[in-house]
Amino acid sequence: MSEEFSLRTYLRDIQPPFCAGCGAFTVMNTFLRAVHEMGHKDLRGFAFCSGIGCSSWIPSPHFKADTIHVTHGRSIPVATGVKLMRPDLNVVVFGGDGDIVGIGLSHLIHAARRNVDITVVMVNNMIYGMTGGQVAPTTPFKLPTTTTPYGNFERALDASKLIASAGACYVARWTTTHVSQLKESFKTAVNTKGFAFIEVISQCPTAFGRRVGFKDAGEMLQWFKANSVTVEEANKLTEEELQNKIVVGEFVKKEAPSLTETVYAVLKEAQKK
Template sequence: MASELVERYFRKETLPNIWCPGCSNGTVTSAIVRAIDNLGLDQDKVCIVSGIGCSSRASGYLDFNTLHTTHGRAIAFATGIKFANPELTVIVITGDGDNAAIGGNHFIHACRRNIDLTVVMYNNHIYGMTGGQYSPTTPRFDRATTAPYGNIDRYFDICKLAIGAGATYVARGTAYHVQQLTKLIERGISHKGFSFIEALSICPTYYGRKNKKGTPADMLKWLKDHAVDIKQASKIDAEELHNKFIIGELLNIDEPEFAEEYQKMLNNLKVNYK
């Protein structure tokens, strides 16, 4: 099955990829591909848009309509694509630095507008491609190239930010819980409106080494041990949930979709202002 997916959905001339050994970017990317395949989407009607960063290299490996954009601007480009051709399924691949820092304004306003995009944010808590700087999701007191004595910034709970800004589908999965992550991405793609999936991932090279997290296998085990499914979270007291993260579907509601509302306005203008 895996070889069939590679044959169909990857640009073989771009392989092997340049991700570090143990990096989970390939795992999250494969979850996106499996979600698309499970939904039976027309390959020519899928558009993958990415920004800048380790995760954003994925658009170059995938054989869809793809666009590798400038830093932090993937959602802005994706918005234009969706407006120009609403029939396309538009998926944004981004990282915690690309989306939560330089791209943060585009992110919150796309949530607010509820435009029909699916954003998958690979969250490895670090800027990997540029040398291991801390990002808006780096946990407090963890070390990074730009925080050699520990990061004193408070970090974003990016899913809460998405919900507060108006996204209508929000979920969190991990690179360990691959089947669940695939299903969450499927639901996000199928949802009409702005869908955001945080994919907790690992960066053994920069985040792992700086913070003595052990091997890639150790880091994946950490994800497993600290994840609490949303179905179980309500049964656990707050003290036990401390320093853990909730995975699963966090929000799924129906609200008017921005591009459709815009088209309704245009149709109304044509009728009433001839």
């Protein structure tokens, strides 16, 4: 870490499309800081996959790296194909909540079950931002959206909890206010042998915040901060007390044989015969 961190080391000279105040800037910045602190002078050791949605634009085309920007919800299987053929690369998926746990949920669960050694970063802004603020599987109960103008009549999915139970080796959730913890989690995730999932609760001031009554992105961040409780704190709270709280921290950190290990073991075995 002798050299000073500069985003320009890792980014193409292309204006990002994000709105002012968007949490995607924070995720992009924090991830690249983690990469820098891990000692990567460039992104050669990485491959990035993303689907459709604002946060899928974090790596593509902005990262000076190999990036594949694919169809809505399908970044995880594409990343699986890349990783299986190039186990030496760090394969990282960026996607929004709609992409990862809406249309692409089945792939997420299966990737965790297979324990494919990729990192999935889900930027959860609780809304379909790019298409104009429609209800997501992560939108809190009762909140109004453009497709639930009388309030969301469905419950929100706890993606981290789900993926922890599906077999992931590393699961963490932070908000865009927890930048130093998030940065450390990115490092842990990339170094995890097996499936790693990071959920970042992020602000969409344009399609979410202003509709539910936040003046600006800053107010949303304050809301995140005021309502976040750590995993340890959460363990002492009742389900009722946890209503509308954001539980942050590391949910899973374990070791298990990864998919590339088990697949290549089979290849070795088959070639003996």
